[in-house]
Amino acid sequence: MPSPVAFASYSPASSSLVPSLVRSDLRGHLNDIKALVLSTVKSLPNSPIPSPIQSLRQGNWVKLICGASFEDAADVRNLSLVYTLAGVDCIDCAADAAVVGAVNEGIDAAMSIAMVKRPWVMLSVNDDKEDVHFRKAEFDPEDCPSDCPRPCEKVCPASAIVIQRVVEGGGSVENNRLDKLQGGVITERCYGCGRCFSSCPYDRISATTYARDPTTTSKLLQRSDVDAIEIHTSGRRTDLFNLLWDSLVDSIENAKLVAVSQVLDGRPMSGDIGKGATREAIAFAIQLAATCNKPHGFYQLAGGTNAFTIESLKKYGLFQTNHIDYVVGNSSEARIEDEQIDPRQAYIGGIAYGGYARKIVGKILCKLPRQDGHAWIEDHPEYLLEALNEALTLVGPVKGYIAYRER
Structure with a gap:
């Protein structure tokens, strides 16, 4: 036993x-x-x-x-x-x-x-x-304003958020409206601490919760x-x-x-x-x-x-x-x-x-x-x-x- x-x-x-x-x-x-x-x-x-x-x-x-x-x-x-x-x-x-x-x-x-x-x-x-130990942060970076200072990246203790600014069509342009953000949460690195939630100035980050599969656990x-x-x-x-x-x-x-x-x-x-x-x-x-x-x-x-x-x-x-x-x-x-x-x-x-x-x-x-x-x-x-x-x-x-x- x-x-x-x-x-x-x-x-x-x-x-x-x-x-x-x-x-x-x-x-x-x-x-x-x-x-x-x-x-x-x-x-x-x-x-x-x-x-x-x-x-x-x-x-x-x-x-x-x-x-x-x-x-x-x-x-x-x-x-x-x-x-x-x-x-x-x-x-x-x-x-x-x-x-x-x-x-x-x-x-x-x-x-x-x-x-x-x-x-x-x-x-x-x-x-x-x-x-709270069984959750992940998630958001769509394309919904984020291109001029966002991205505090979520800085506050994440797991380095699980990586966002890059890209220019549509390549090259450099002066019009920021053609910019967009890509990347987001690296799911396997996120462990659900939640610090990014309150850091987002636009309230775009949410949590997805889950329960571990008992069949997998049993095996x-x-x-x-x-x-x-x-x-x-x-x-x-x-x-x-x-x-x-x-x-x-x-x-x-x-x-x-x-x-x-x-x-x-x-x-x-x-x-x-x-x-x-x-x-x-x-x-x-x-x-x-x-x-x-x-x-x-x-x-x-x-x-x-x-x-x-x-x-x-x-x-x-x-x-x-x-x-x-x-x-x-x-x-x-x-x-x-x-x-x-x-x-x-x-x-x-x-x-x-x-x-x-x-x-x-x-x-x-x-x-x-x-x-x-x-x-x-x-x-x-x-x-x-x-x-x-x-x-x-x-x-x-x-x-x-x-x-x-x-x-």
């Missing part, structure tokens, strides 16, 4: 990066990458590296969220490679065969480079169309390289949840872990925006801590998580603890008894990083030259080393790597 897990989502936000773990004059050879990975593995308090379930119990579980709607296979592959080397326990991705294949290709590539444990691959699905769960599933639900339509569950029942036994995620985060997909969301997220975590009848299972922080998340958890004593002394109502002021982790379950099982994790590595992926549509980061070890260094700024503090414990 799969292990149950209750995932409540919060929403912290971004931070300045931890200083680099490696010298700036490294040339990016694969041997340097192997040495860096080996140094993190050796720094773990326990050996061998804990299994994902053990990580949840200890409170140092880390999940990479590629995105329930993010379907750029090249980026998904490279992100999976980098964060596998960094030591994540799980990689969450869209329930799409091409995306699942890209995740596993990245994991295999990482394991061929260094001795790391294989993270679980988790499918992300929904039971209705209300969840994917039968694959040997898929380990877990997360079901997004609002909790308001139990009939839809039951319908989805019934359609998956023949395959869900193959999963090592089943996560049920309610849409409780204040600012989903906001980790790359700023620190402000952290206060709201931690306040919600404290409120949850004061709840007497909490759902059974593990609790994972997600939705806006970033480099400030661990700092905030430590401030209120919620990181890797297993006993809560008391919490003052719904206030963000709380005193939590600070205990070392013991064999019992940690209060917060771990952290899931999404938009922020993609942002800090994505800025390096943008440097990769694409040849024949391929851009494999391991073909450019200097970039891989840089990307791994960035990934460790998130994974290291949760896992307790020595480089972070000493800072």
Whole structure:
């Protein structure tokens, strides 16, 4: 039977990066990458590296969220490679065969480079169309005024909007009325954050919502390289949840872990925006801590998580603890008894990083030259080393790597 897990989502936000773990004059050879990975593995308090379930119990579980709607296979592959080397326990991705294949290709590539444990691959699905994680932006650029400053391009964190001005008939003309715009939303890159909606001065951008096909999901769960599933639900339509569950029942036994995620985060997909969301997220975590009848299972922080998340958890004593002394109502002021982790379950099982994790590595992926549509980061070890260094700024503090414990 799969292990149950209750995932409540919060929403912290971004931070300045931890200083680099490696010298700036490294040339990016694969041997340097192997040495860096080996140094993190050796720094773990326990050996061998804990299994994902053990990580949840200890409170140092880390999940990479590629995105329930993010379907750029090249980026998904490279992100999976980098964060596998960094030591994540799980990689969450869209329930799409091409995306699942890209995740596993990245994991295999990482394991061929260094001795790391294989993270679980988790499918992300929904039971209705209300969840904002399952939508895409859309608009017709030909309906846009030719003199539009195109703020949607600038605000998109996924670089999923590309618009070009063209002149009908070719050549250059002075009459702007002959200009038109082409391009629009790159569907596979859009993950539905919604920032472009309010940025459009002409209100031309809309959202198209969808639910993942349960038949496709059921087939994917039968694959040997898929380990877990997360079901997004609002909790308001139990009939839809039951319908989805019934359609998956023949395959869900193959999963090592089943996560049920309610849409409780204040600012989903906001980790790359700023620190402000952290206060709201931690306040919600404290409120949850004061709840007497909490759902059974593990609790994972997600939705806006970033480099400030661990700092905030430590401030209120919620990181890797297993006993809560008391919490003052719904206030963000709380005193939590600070205990070392013991064999019992940690209060917060771990952290899931999404938009922020993609942002800090994505800025390096943008440097990769694409040849024949391929851009494999391991073909450019200097970039891989840089990307791994960035990934460790998130994974290291949760896992307790020595480089972070000493800072």
